[in-house]
Amino acid sequence: MSDPASIGIVACSAEGAALCYRTICSEGARLLGPHAHPQIALHTHSLADYVVCLDRGDIDGVGELMLSSARKLAAAGAQFLICPDNTIHQAMDYVLPRSPLPWLHIAEVVAQAAVERGFRRIGLTGTQWLVDSAVYPDKLGARGLEFVRPPAEQRERIGRLIMDELVYGEFKPETVAYFQQAIDGLKAQGCDAVVLGCTEIPLIIDDANSSLPTLDSTRLLARAALRRAIGGG
Numbered sequence: 361m362s363d364p365a366s367i368g369i370v371a372c373s374a375e376g377a378a379l380c381y382r383t384i385c386s387e388g389a390r391l392l393g394p395h396a397h398p399q400i401a402l403h404t405h406s407l408a409d410y411v412v413c414l415d416r417g418d419i420d421g422v423g424e425l426m427l428s429s430a431r432k433l434a435a436a437g438a439q440f441l442i443c444p445d446n447t448i449h450q451a452m453d454y455v456l457p458r459s460p461l462p463w464l465h466i467a468e469v470v471a472q473a474a475v476e477r478g479f480r481r482i483g484l485t486g487t488q489w490l491v492d493s494a495v496y497p498d499k500l501g502a503r504g505l506e507f508v509r510p511p512a513e514q515r516e517r518i519g520r521l522i523m524d525e526l527v528y529g530e531f532k533p534e535t536v537a538y539f540q541q542a543i544d545g546l547k548a549q550g551c552d553a554v555v556l557g558c559t560e561i562p563l564i565i566d567d568a569n570s571s572l573p574t575l576d577s578t579r580l581l582a583r584a585a586l587r588r589a590i591g592g593g
Contacts, residue, residue: 364398364589368438368461370429371404372445373527376559376578380444383582391590398589401436403429407527410448414489423454434460442466442585444578446557447490467499469584470555470575474505479553481506483546483572485539486557488519496555508549514542526560536564540571547571 367384371377381402388397405425413421426448430441441463443449449466456463474482482505484491491509500507509515521535539561543554551572556562559578567574 362591364392365439365591366399366401366437367585367589368430368433368436368441369400369402370426370433370441370443370445371402372410372443372448373407373560374404375527375529375563376444377402377404379559379563379578380442380582383579384586387583388586391586398586399437401433401438403432403436405429411523414447419451420454422448423451423458426451426455427458430455430459430461440464440585440588442581444559444581446495446559446577447487447493449495450489450493464581464584464588465499466577466581467496469580470496470557470577471499471503471505473575473580474500474553474555475503477553477573479505479573479575481508481551481553482575483508483510483543483549483551483554484557485510485518485542485546485554485561487522488515490557491515491518496557508546508551510542510545514545518542522558522560526558526563531564536569539565540569544571 384400385397389395409425410422438461441461446466452465482500484496484507497507525535546554553575554572555575555577556565557577562576562578
């Protein structure tokens with residue numbers, strides 16, 4: 361087997377990026393042998409820089425931050441890129457034509473997994489920026505999948521919980537309960553799975569405590585990157 365391709369991680373928030381990195385390293389050993397994983401380079405601008413752009417609706421500014429990281433990772437030897445942050449994928453239409461390297465798109469990876477598992481109607485969770493956007497509707501719709509957003513009040517509160525707690529590694533029982541309540545609501549609307557569409561959500565929600573099967577965007581992206589790195593897709 362030839363050496364795996366080097367993975368570049370364009371990070372945004374720390375907890376989600378760390379989970380993605382750990383998944384690549386830990387699961388790489390199962391594919392490549394004890395302690396083995398592809399080379400990985402990671403770069404992130406301050407999360408605050410991204411939040412400033414998101415708050416003012418400056419998606420091109422988000423894209424410029426991502427491209428700055430992409431150029432640094434290309435210079436470090438990365439051969440393709442991933443971003444373990446769903447929200448800033450809003451800028452991918454801006455980023456892709458200008459990028460020095462190819463990318464895996466997190467929502468495309470999740471949509472493919474949903475099709476493979478036979479799901480048809482997908483609930484969305486994540487930051488309010490993400491859930492209000494077209495990132496998942498576009499990619500799910502392209503695969504013939506339906507989607508459901510939580511009510512506006514839940515979207516707003518979930519967004520606050522993510523940005524005020526989860527990105528800081530703060531995981532409260534009452535926050536877990538609120539996410540479970542939101543997922544119960546999506547199930548009541550006929551969803552057969554839920555996207556954990558913020559890369560920190562899998563740190564508190566999984567198949568064991570969710571009333572719906574989960575689509576863990578963080579780990580799905582990490583596994584897709586591993587497959588790409590070793591030439592398996």
